[in-house]
Amino acid sequence: MITREEKFGWILSSPYIIYFVIISAFPIIFSLILMFMRWNMLSSMQFIGLQNFITLFQDPLFWKALLNTFIFLIIHIPLQICLALLISALLNSPDLIWKSFFRSTFFIPVVISGVVVTLLWKQLYSTETGLLNNILLGINLEKIPWLTSTKVAMPAIAIMATWKNLGLYIVILLAGLQSIPRSLYEAADIDGASKIQQFFHITIPMVNPTLITVIVLSTIGGFSLFIEPYIMTGGGPLNSTLSTNLYIYQQAFSFYKMGYAATLGFMMAFVIFLVVMLQRKYIEREI
Amino acid sequence: MKNKITIIFFLTLLSLLSCSRDSQKEYIEYWCASNTFELEFAKYIVDLWNSDSTHRHIRLQPIPEGQSSEEMLLAAIVGKTTPDIYSNTWPGVVEQYREANVIINFNQFPDFSDYLAARIPENLDKQFMSSDSQFYQFPWKVNPILLAYNKNILENILNSSPPETYDDLEKIGQKIIDYNKNNTMPIWMMDPNISPIWYQRLFDFYPFYVSASQGKTFISPDKQVLLNTSPAKTVFNLFRENYTNGLLPISMFKEDIFLLERLVFHITGPWSIAHYKRFARSDFEWGYTGIPTVENDMLPYTYGDTKNIIIFKDTEYLRECWEFVKFMTSKEADLKFMEMTAQLPLRKDLLSDPIYSKFFNNNPKLIIFAKHIPYVVGLDQSLFLQEIFDMISKTWDAVVIYRAKDLEKGLNDLNSQVRNQVTREYQ
Numbered sequence: 001m002i003t004r005e006e007k008f009g010w011i012l013s014s015p016y017i018i019y020f021v022i023i024s025a026f027p028i029i030f031s032l033i034l035m036f037m038r039w040n041m042l043s044s045m046q047f048i049g050l051q052n053f054i055t056l057f058q059d060p061l062f063w064k065a066l067l068n069t070f071i072f073l074i075i076h077i078p079l080q081i082c083l084a085l086l087i088s089a090l091l092n093s094p095d096l097i098w099k100s101f102f103r104s105t106f107f108i109p110v111v112i113s114g115v116v117v118t119l120l121w122k123q124l125y126s127t128e129t130g131l132l133n134n135i136l137l138g139i140n141l142e143k144i145p146w147l148t149s150t151k152v153a154m155p156a157i158a159i160m161a162t163w164k165n166l167g168l169y170i171v172i173l174l175a176g177l178q179s180i181p182r183s184l185y186e187a188a189d190i191d192g193a194s195k196i197q198q199f200f201h202i203t204i205p206m207v208n209p210t211l212i213t214v215i216v217l218s219t220i221g222g223f224s225l226f227i228e229p230y231i232m233t234g235g236g237p238l239n240s241t242l243s244t245n246l247y248i249y250q251q252a253f254s255f256y257k258m259g260y261a262a263t264l265g266f267m268m269a270f271v272i273f274l275v276v277m278l279q280r281k282y283i284e285r286e287i
Numbered sequence: 288m289k290n291k292i293t294i295i296f297f298l299t300l301l302s303l304l305s306c307s308r309d310s311q312k313e314y315i316e317y318w319c320a321s322n323t324f325e326l327e328f329a330k331y332i333v334d335l336w337n338s339d340s341t342h343r344h345i346r347l348q349p350i351p352e353g354q355s356s357e358e359m360l361l362a363a364i365v366g367k368t369t370p371d372i373y374s375n376t377w378p379g380v381v382e383q384y385r386e387a388n389v390i391i392n393f394n395q396f397p398d399f400s401d402y403l404a405a406r407i408p409e410n411l412d413k414q415f416m417s418s419d420s421q422f423y424q425f426p427w428k429v430n431p432i433l434l435a436y437n438k439n440i441l442e443n444i445l446n447s448s449p450p451e452t453y454d455d456l457e458k459i460g461q462k463i464i465d466y467n468k469n470n471t472m473p474i475w476m477m478d479p480n481i482s483p484i485w486y487q488r489l490f491d492f493y494p495f496y497v498s499a500s501q502g503k504t505f506i507s508p509d510k511q512v513l514l515n516t517s518p519a520k521t522v523f524n525l526f527r528e529n530y531t532n533g534l535l536p537i538s539m540f541k542e543d544i545f546l547l548e549r550l551v552f553h554i555t556g557p558w559s560i561a562h563y564k565r566f567a568r569s570d571f572e573w574g575y576t577g578i579p580t581v582e583n584d585m586l587p588y589t590y591g592d593t594k595n596i597i598i599f600k601d602t603e604y605l606r607e608c609w610e611f612v613k614f615m616t617s618k619e620a621d622l623k624f625m626e627m628t629a630q631l632p633l634r635k636d637l638l639s640d641p642i643y644s645k646f647f648n649n650n651p652k653l654i655i656f657a658k659h660i661p662y663v664v665g666l667d668q669s670l671f672l673q674e675i676f677d678m679i680s681k682t683w684d685a686v687v688i689y690r691a692k693d694l695e696k697g698l699n700d701l702n703s704q705v706r707n708q709v710t711r712e713y714q
């Protein structure tokens with residue numbers, strides 16, 4: 001027999017339960033079923049056993065997309081973390097004037113629509129008419145094929161993504177920095193530690209939990225790379241900016257291979273889980 | 288009391304739900320394209336239809352906004368919220384809808400064949416026929432893809448006339464190279480979109496391919512794939528050489544570089560007329576010419592980019608839907624369509640019927656597009672057309688733009704990939 005109190009508890013939690021079932025549980029279970037099906041949304045589903053997994057392991061484009069995503073992460077995460085840490089340390093400095101202005105300025109790109117930012121950068125990166133190459137030509141340097149060279153396109157996207165997301169991580173790290181007691185720096189000053197020594201021996205260890213959060217968030221965010229290559233390059237040149245999410249999108253909504261797209265999605269969820277676990281295992285120990 | 292309120296609440300909810308699903312719809316739902324001009328035409332034609340009280344009432348709605356109309360239709364099909372009629376269907380997806388059994392066969396109407404034969408050029412009907420030789424789409428409008436050219440650059444700077452053949456194009460290319468040697472601001476021959484998205488190849492590779500093949504698509508009637516034959520090689524080679532010679536920019540542009548006078552030609556359809564009229568400088572002069580042919584005396588084939596009408600199977604008013612399709616594709620309606628949208632209906636009598644002559648006198652730039660209607664080529668009927676064009680696009684990227692693959696090998700590999708896809712489809 002359910003008590004009146006329990007009933008009330010169920011009523012109060014029902015909005016979340018309904019939300020969870022519709023938005024999370026159902027799609028996950030449906031995707032799990034889809035992994036063993038062939039379905040183009042128009043015709044009825046057809047059970048194909050493990051065929052989607054066999055296709056996945058034999059699909060060179062998926063592995064290429066995965067490699068591209070890792071290349072993006074290798075450039076994007078260190079760049080983002082280092083810049084965010086450096087800027088947040090500067091913004092935390094007691095000597096800095098116009099703090100609020102700088103904090104807002106760095107956060108503006110975060111609140112601008114990703115599509116708008118991407119379109120703007122696409123224009124900046126244009127080989128023939130872009131502002132960046134006009135500047136390079138102005139100082140007698142060669143034009144760079146920012147989005148049309150297999151070697152440069154992914155780093156160019158990583159720079160843009162870093163610019164877009166930097167503000168968020170600055171805010172998170174700034175909160176971490178502000179929670180460090182000033183007395184620690186005062187004691188270090190008295191002991192004669194330089195500013196650099198204070199940064200490496202007080203700031204970094206004290207901001208460690210925040211840094212791990214930022215790395216994990218940044219990694220997960222990096223794996224969801226989609227808008228930038230979708231709008232800027234379409235995955236080109238020669239598939240060098242094809243990210244896993246863009247590939248999944250193409251399989252699902254250009255070619256209507258829902259079963260295969262679900263399999264790719266689960267594979268990616270597994271890869272992200274693995275990477276985050278490894279990060280936690282090693283970074284928590286190192287920092 | 289509480290129990291009574293609960294029962295009443297659930298009964299009301301149930302009745303509302305049942306109303307929304309099961310009650311018979313008293314009207315025909317028609318979705319049109321969401322661009323302003325077509326929406327205005329649709330409103331006009333629906334109002335005209337509805338003004339006759341003997342007609343079944345039509346409720347008009349532009350297709351919901353989304354990434355593409357195909358995606359929105361797919362969502363509607365999955366969600367079982369399709370309209371009765373949709374009028375902007377890309378023929379490349381019709382085969383999928385037919386296979387899914389969601390659209391009706393127009394051949395079931397006794398007067399369909401005669402009506403179609405009276406409307407569209409004789410040789411064009413087969414391109415809209417599904418693999419079971421039936422029509423699941425009604426051919427409505429057509430956008431022949433041609434070359435727009437900058438008159439000032441072509442005639443005054445390059446001292447040339449619009450190219451008719453590949454040789455003419457090559458000569459113009461040489462003049463552009465010479466011009467660029469002496470000028471800091473280069474001009475280009477054309478600006479094909481370098482994005483590897485499948486549909487971009489409908490506007491560079493495909494018009495040139497159907498011109499080179501003289502109207503043949505790349506899957507033959509006996510399901511042979513022809514992507515490693517002479518027409519494909521010729522087109523791939525033409526663009527590959529032009530990229531290598533710097534005549535085509537390997538760059539993405541946000542601005543319209545044709546209007547900025549950096550291009551001699553731009554591959555486009557009749558929709559560009561309104562765009563150029565609106566955005567070009569007052570002294571900007573442009574014209575249109577057909578896709579150059581490989582040799583002299585070849586016919587001016589091109590891709591038609593047609594958009595057609597489909598009727599969904601769930602409709603309760605099949606006969607009335609067909610009557611409305613005929614109503615909106617009548618001679619008078621087609622004239623109004625041209626006047627309001629500056630697009631061309633797919634008709635064989637556009638340049639011969641006096642009813643349209645005043646319109647073409649007022650819109651002379653559209654005449655060349657109308658002249659190309661008998662030579663427009665559609666698409667192969669395949670369930671996997673997007674995937675096939677994606678394969679072409681990836682090969683185009685590797686062979687033509689970036690020269691990462693040998694032409695011969697690239698086309699042989701492409702042909703095998705497409706053949707495997709086609710073989711799987713027809714097994």
